[in-house]
Amino acid sequence: MLTIFFDLDGTLLDSQPGIISSIQQAMTKLGGEEPSADELRGLIGMPLPYIFTSLMGEYADVGEAVDLYRDHYTEEAMYDAEPYDGIGEMFDELHTVDAKLFIATSKPQIYAQQIVEHFGIHAHIERVFGSELDGTNSDKTALLQFALDETGEDPAKSIMVGDRQMDIFGAKNNDILNIGAMWGYADDGELHMAEADMLAGAPEEIPEISFDLLGIETD
Numbered sequence: 001m002l003t004i005f006f007d008l009d010g011t012l013l014d015s016q017p018g019i020i021s022s023i024q025q026a027m028t029k030l031g032g033e034e035p036s037a038d039e040l041r042g043l044i045g046m047p048l049p050y051i052f053t054s055l056m057g058e059y060a061d062v063g064e065a066v067d068l069y070r071d072h073y074t075e076e077a078m079y080d081a082e083p084y085d086g087i088g089e090m091f092d093e094l095h096t097v098d099a100k101l102f103i104a105t106s107k108p109q110i111y112a113q114q115i116v117e118h119f120g121i122h123a124h125i126e127r128v129f130g131s132e133l134d135g136t137n138s139d140k141t142a143l144l145q146f147a148l149d150e151t152g153e154d155p156a157k158s159i160m161v162g163d164r165q166m167d168i169f170g171a172k173n174n175d176i177l178n179i180g181a182m183w184g185y186a187d188d189g190e191l192h193m194a195e196a197d198m199l200a201g202a203p204e205e206i207p208e209i210s211f212d213l214l215g216i217e218t219d
Helices: 016-029 037-041 048-056 062-077 087-095 109-118 140-151 165-173 203-214
Strands: 003-006 100-108 127-131 158-162 177-181 198-200
Touching: 003 140, 016 037, 016 048, 016 062, 048 062, 087 203, 100 109, 100 140, 109 127, 127 140, 140 158, 140 165, 158 165, 158 203, 165 177, 177 203, 198 203
Parallel strands: 003 100, 003 158, 100 127, 158 177, 177 198
Antiparallel strands: none
């Protein structure tokens, strides 16, 4: 049996517009300089406290920044995203081998669930694993350990697909095979430096790579 944990932002969804506008709104309301989209792109996928600490410094009121971000994001920007081309075809091929599919995202689970339902992704996914609003399980290592404990899935028969280095590190720390999604938000060379087990250039490549990693033969 094949089990795959997918990251959400930058892997299944291009969520850049909504996330960037929410960060910019929070920074502006705090009286700071509005960072450009180019500055912020490389931070997408990181936990919010990390993002705002990077932008404002360790002594800033990160908690207030996170609250302002969430106010804007939930009211105006949560669905300002779109699935990447090829996601539907990827899911269809994975279903041919009865793969068990989950989402593992550092985004708060309460938001991630609404988003996957809005875009119809929930029809392909057994369960969404995300962080808590207080930051619990925002680290991918802890999140994937929690997901394995909850599902009882065998890490040796599981794969993590994600676009950032923390997806790869989180998988490795749980003895899960991993595939780097090259179409996402990683900086040049990030997934190579993280030593992902395999790299995929498009969602449609994920099934074949997954089957090869686990030795699954298909007709």
